[in-house]
Amino acid sequence: MKFKSKYIVPVGADGIYEIDTGKWRTERPVMDKDKCIECGICAMYCPVFSIIKEDEKYIITYDYCKGCGICVHECPKDAIDMIPEEGK
Amino acid sequence: MKAIDLVSKTEELISPGISACVGCNVELSLRVVMRVLGPNTILAVPPGCMGGVGVVGWDMKSGAKVPVFFPLLDNPASMLAGIKLHYDRLGEDVNVVAFAGDGATVDAGFQCLSGAAERGDKIIYICYDNEGYMNTGYQRSGSTTKGAWTSTTPVNKEGIGGKMQNKKDFPMIMAMHDIPYMATANPAYVQDMVNKIEKAKQVDNGLAYIHIFNPCITGWGVKSEESIEVARLAVQSNFAPLYEVENGNFKLNMNPRNPKPVKEYLQKIKKFSHLTDEDIEELQADTDKKWNRLVNLASL
Structure with missing residues (x-):
């Protein structure tokens, strides 16, 4: 990863510092597309911005999702459920 | 910009994997703030x-794609x-x-914030108010609500204890500096x-000042999935009202017709x-x- 800044300060000579927060998850949110109305409320409240919009549809990505359950709690149509991660 | 478009139309400027607590709404606030401000930004945390x-x-790696500084606890505004x-x-x-x-x-x-406000330095100062020094073990701060348990205001088995002093009404203090823009915000109202x-x-x-009220999951003892709901209840019960002050004019952004009890x-x-x-x-x-004081100020 390379970031060259136009500012005088160095921006991360070795790139971006990141932690594999996907490993923290004990439960994963799974979206039921039959119930989903594509309102985007889950994506708006996801603290990690793990829910992205692709081809006008919201999908959950699991790379950094910490499994907090805010999307499940805030969904107006109960279209998201938490299921336990395997091996945890 | 519409809040719904944040996901699809703005660029993520913070590292995707930061070790904020599970369900932390300060992380949400930071990402929203940086997505709206865009890449032409210098950040001090x-x-x-x-x-x-x-x-x-950490080390030679940066946690943001914009220049980010780590000032001391007591000089961010003057450094900026x-x-x-x-x-x-x-x-x-x-x-x-x-x-x-x-x-x-x-x-x-x-x-230093008061000084910068008085001098009229053209910076944006955003405070995330989680009512205490949550990073170091939930110690009390001037912003902690009266009666709250913190690690430095403990509660005994009989239920006696907690903070004895009032919470500092900080947004009002900043409004009284007569700065061009002061506002309070809440992660439940993106x-x-x-x-x-x-x-x-x-x-x-x-100076522009924004005060974001962020309930702390770990320190306050809130369930991670209720993070946003608790923040919303704070507004609906008028505990942490949403208002803005532009050039001395108060304006209420949220005026609940039937406010919920604080309980x-x-x-x-x-x-x-x-x-x-x-x-x-x-x-x-x-x-x-x-x-009531706020309603009176807004009706002037």
């Missing part, structure tokens, strides 16, 4: 939760004032932003927050679990008093 979780980076003056001299228009906790704003960093950040970005004649908000939080009915009544009376 003083010691606190967001400094600790890796936004300022100098940076802004430098870019003014170069003739470049850059958003110079502090994202500080309540310790670095209400307590330790107050003198659209409102986006509007306010955009307004703060437009300010060019002085409903307090019940969700473990740090208030020892409060008696009398304590809750006292907090309710205090909330009503502050709300």
Whole structure:
């Protein structure tokens, strides 16, 4: 990863510092597309911005999702459920 | 900009994997703030939760795709004032932003923030108020609510203890500095927050201050999935009202017709679990008093 800044300060000579927060998850949110109305409320409240919009549809990505359950709690149509991660 | 479009139309400027607690709504606020402000930004994150979780980076790695500083707890505003003056001299228009906790704003960093507000330095100062020094183990701060349990105001087995002093009404203190723009925000009202950040970005004649009320999951004892709901209850019960002050004119952004009792908000939080009915009544009376004062100011 390379970031060259136009500012005088160095921006991360070795790139971006990141932690594999996907490993923290004990439960994963799974979206039921039959119930989903594509309102985007889950994506708006996801603290990690793990829910992205692709081809006008919201999908959950699991790379950094910490499994907090805010999307499940805030969904107006109960279209998201938490299921336990395997091996945890 | 619509809050719904944040996901698809803006760029993520913070490292995707930062070690904020599971369900932390300060992380949400930071990402929203940075997505709205855009890449033409210089960020300062003083010691606190967001400094600790890796936004300022580690070793030779950075936690953000914009220049990010790690000032001391007590000098973010004055340091940014100098940076802004430098870019003014170069003739470049850059958003110079502090994202500080309540310790670095209400307590330790107050003198430099007050100075910068009085001098009219053109910076944006954003405070995430999680009512305590949550990064170092939930110690009390000037912003902690009266009666709350913290590690330095413990509660005994009989339920006696908690903070004895009142919460500092900090947004009002900043409004009384007569700065061009002061607003309070809440992670449960993202659209409102986006509007306010955009307004703060437009300010060019002085300091813009935004006070974000962020319930802390780990320190307050809130369930991670209720993170946003508790924040919303704080607004609906008038405990942390949403308002803005533009050039001295107060405006209420959220005026609940039938405000919920403060008890409903307090019940969700473990740090208030020892409060008696009398304590809750006292907090309710205090909330009503502050709300009426605000309504009076807004009707001037």
